[in-house]
């Protein structure tokens with residue numbers, strides 16, 4: 493139940509404001525759309541008509557409801573028209589002074605009980621509220637893009653937000669059919685705090701030559717079941733937006749992963765912003781799948797994480813030593829220059845551990861591989877091939893053909909600790925565990941935010957817990973020891989104990 497009847501959206505001519513206005517009107521609320529640009533308002537009014545028209549075509553609403561919903565929306569460029577609103581949601585430019593100025597003016601215009609909500613992505617709700625003259629009635633209400641489609645809203649309190657205000661704003665989001673999660677007034681709340689550094693890591697991995705954007709996308713989708721690869725998402729968000737987010741986050745958090753990667757700046761300078769400019773990280777080039785594979789034989793030095801007993805891949809091997817490709821399972825290795833390729837199953841170690849570290853000139857026909865697997869979950873369909881600078885292209889092609897023809901998703905990466913997937917997701921798991929320690933949100937809220945806001949099949953806490961926290965610590969620590977990057981320093985033991993205690 494909500495006592496709120498009349499709602500205003502400031503910045504309703506913009507990307508987010510237009511979507512939020514649709515949510516409010518669709519929820520049955522009288523919706524005042526305010527923007528300083530009448531032209532932007534007119535454009536968004538047409539877009540709302542089209543949106544509701546599609547809803548009618550798809551049977552989500554009747555033609556009568558469409559008319560009634562549009563009739564609940566009014567447009568204005570005069571702030572005085574917001575005087576009688578019960579709730580004002582601002583989605584104007586991301587600038588503290590501009591937002592403070594707006595709330596200051598609104599405080600003089602609106603009735604005493606009006607609640608102010610901010611859709612800011614990076615600014616502090618407490619700081620925005622400081623200019624409002626009614627800090628107890630200001631709340632953070634962060635919608636996801638596109639607001640008219642995504643159900644998740646991150647709700648946060650400023651230091652002075654009253655319980656009554658928070659409850660009323662929360663109830664209103666539920667009355668609109670949205671799904672609120674409670675988080676804190678911290679930069680990026682949950683979603684962007686996880687996403688901005690992760691996306692920067694992806695850009696840095698491309699820049700460092702770990703793998704191509706296409707291979708990173710394929711690896712993440714195949715291993716983790718994400719609906720969209722991170723490079724596709726970055727191209728959609730726009731590298732200019734990612735740059736702005738990094739510039740907003742880094743000075744507040746001083747997290748080196750939040751700092752804008754040099755490649756991101758260069759892409760923006762070159763006008764390669766992503767989908768909107770017709771070109772971004774993705775180049776559209778993935779190696780073609782092989783249709784014919786060389787014969788392979790197996791040597792086992794212990795248990796294989798990639799192919800446990802009974803895996804169909806094992807049945808495809810030739811007996812004896814005549815095959816062109818030898819595959820060592822269980823991390824064993826013996827050089828054999830007579831073969832086209834010698835494949836070494838890797839666990840957490842680099843290929844160089846087996847071939848000998850010789851500044852990358854070693855191991856001409858040796859190719860590392862691992863099938864991605866989260867703890868004892870069944871192995872995924874992803875095979876990460878590991879090459880060294882002087883790996884024979886024929887050996888790499890043979891390795892790829894063996895796994896392509898067996899039906900796997902195959903990517904190739906440089907011989908770096910963590911390969912593609914662990915190198916990119918372990919810092920994210922560490923972030924999520926730290927958020928839990930810091931009390932940013934409950935585990936279920938963090939997971940739900942990722943499932944609903946990013947379309948992940950599961951959240952980071954449930955996945956890392958299911959995969960085993962000890963295993964996470966082992967992998968993360970291994971990468972930390974080699975790279976020295978603190979993002980891989982496994983999160984504190986108390987977190988792990990807290991999760992264990994809860995699950996027992």
Ligand SMILES: NC(=O)c1ccc[n+]([C@@H]2O[C@H](COP(=O)([O-])OP(=O)(O)OC[C@H]3O[C@@H](n4cnc5c(N)ncnc54)[C@H](O)[C@@H]3O)[C@@H](O)[C@H]2O)c1
Nearest residue numbers: 503505506507508527528529583584585586611612613637
């Ligand atoms: N774009 C996203 O993915 C996203 C997601 C979540 C939150 N946000 C946040 O939402 C807010 C808006 O972002 P956007 O991407 O929709 O921006 P936008 O530039 O598309 O829209 C901003 C709108 O606000 C209007 N405006 C600016 N200052 C105004 C003022 N003083 N009075 C009245 N109208 C004013 C502009 O005319 C414009 O129509 C920002 O705080 C942003 O951080 C953005």
